[in-house]
Amino acid sequence: xxxxxxxxxxxxxxxxxxxxxxxxxxxxxxxxxxxxxxxxxxxxxxxxxxxxxxxxxxxxxxxxxxxxxxxxxxxxxxxxxxxxxxxxxxxxxxxxxxxxxxxxxxxxxxxxxxxxxxxxxxxxxxxxxxxxx
Numbered sequence: 001x002x003x004x005x006x007x008x009x010x011x012x013x014x015x016x017x018x019x020x021x022x023x024x025x026x027x028x029x030x031x032x033x034x035x036x037x038x039x040x041x042x043x044x045x046x047x048x049x050x051x052x053x054x055x056x057x058x059x060x061x062x063x064x065x066x067x068x069x070x071x072x073x074x075x076x077x078x079x080x081x082x083x084x085x086x087x088x089x090x091x092x093x094x095x096x097x098x099x100x101x102x103x104x105x106x107x108x109x110x111x112x113x114x115x116x117x118x119x120x121x122x123x124x125x126x127x128x129x130x131x132x133x
Contacts (some may be wrong), residue, residue: 011039013119018064023092025055035061037051041094050088051076053055057092063115072104074097082112 017037021043028051028119036044043059051057055076071131074092081088095102 001050006071011041011109012116012120013039013044014064014116016115016119020062022060022062023047023051024058025051028052028055029121030117036089038115040094042077042114043072043111044089044091046082046085046087047090048087049077050081051090053077053079059092070108072108073102 015037016035019038020030021035021109022031023033023045028049030047030049033045033047035075036046038044038061043061045059053076056085057074057076059072061072062069072094074094076090077093078091080088080089081091095104097106
């Protein structure tokens with residue numbers, strides 16, 4: 001990361017091998033989209049067709065060895081085209097967690113944190129920071 005493009009994300013991103021997502025918006029549905037990475041605040045997916053910026057989506061993330069998919073609501077924040085794969089990458093920011101209408105169930109955050117602990121790799125800086133002599 002350089003000083004010209006500082007990292008905007010406040011949450012650590014991590015990959016969940018084999019995870020896929022089904023997404024649904026008003027006029028858009030797609031299943032089995034590969035999950036490229038996920039964090040407490042959002043998810044990056046690979047889709048066949050572009051999704052309009054600002055679209056609110058319902059995302060069901062299926063994780064291997066988990067029986068129930070993780071269901072979240074979010075908004076499309078960015079779109080890019082992958083020329084090699086001939087697919088679109090989309091970034092979805094999750095709605096806040098809470099009990100009000102339009103918010104994500106707080107239990108979903110607990111599940112994401114558990115996945116983060118299972119699948120994220122520790123940063124070298126963190127390892128050095130907590131090293132015990």
